[in-house]
Amino acid sequence: MKQVDVAVGIIKRESQTYICKRPEDKHQGGLWEFPGGKIEVGESVAQALSRELHEEVAIRVHSTEEFMRIEHDYGDKHVCLHIHIVADFSGEPHGAEGQQGAWVDIAALNDYAFPEANVAIINKLLEQS
Numbered sequence: 559m560k561q562v563d564v565a566v567g568i569i570k571r572e573s574q575t576y577i578c579k580r581p582e583d584k585h586q587g588g589l590w591e592f593p594g595g596k597i598e599v600g601e602s603v604a605q606a607l608s609r610e611l612h613e614e615v616a617i618r619v620h621s622t623e624e625f626m627r628i629e630h631d632y633g634d635k636h637v638c639l640h641i642h643i644v645a646d647f648s649g650e651p652h653g654a655e656g657q658q659g660a661w662v663d664i665a666a667l668n669d670y671a672f673p674e675a676n677v678a679i680i681n682k683l684l685e686q687s
């Protein structure tokens with residue numbers, strides 16, 4: 559089975575976070591996500607996150623803070639999500655690959671459909687807010 563390590567960023571500003579909609583043709587397509595992507599060989603989580611957030615939402619990440627790690631088996635793919643909080647960045651996030659994106663209240667995250675692995679992330683964010 560395919561197994562991937564993924565760097566995921568919770569882009570935070572006050573009580574909001576920036577989320578994107580995954581393209582329909584991708585794994586877990588059509589669902590909302592916290593921006594990020596696969597960690598390439600030789601990259602640290604922070605390096606992968608900076609690269610992915612620049613590609614996907616066009617921000618420059620200055621520093622990140624570890625939040626949690628989640629292993630999840632989708633049946634067709636096993637993912638290990640390395641999730642960091644990104645509160646120190648420059649630029650204004652937008653869907654740089656043409657995808658939909660939005661600043662949403664953390665308290666309202668359950669109104670959006672996310673992949674199954676995200677349940678634990680959202681629960682932890684809600685507990686802390």
Ligand SMILES: Nc1nc2c([nH]c(=O)n2[C@H]2C[C@H](O)[C@@H](COP(=O)(O)OP(=O)(O)OP(=O)(O)O)O2)c(=O)[nH]1
Binds near residue numbers: 585586637673
């Ligand atoms: N970015 C992101 N990926 C997530 C989240 N939740 C979740 O299960 N995933 C899964 C879906 C995918 O299987 C994998 C991330 O892969 P990806 O498609 O974003 O990878 P990538 O940006 O490098 O893009 P590509 O190589 O497929 O073009 O992690 C999430 O909140 N954010």
Ligand SMILES: [Mg+2]
Binds near residue numbers: 593594596
């Ligand atoms: Mg991605």
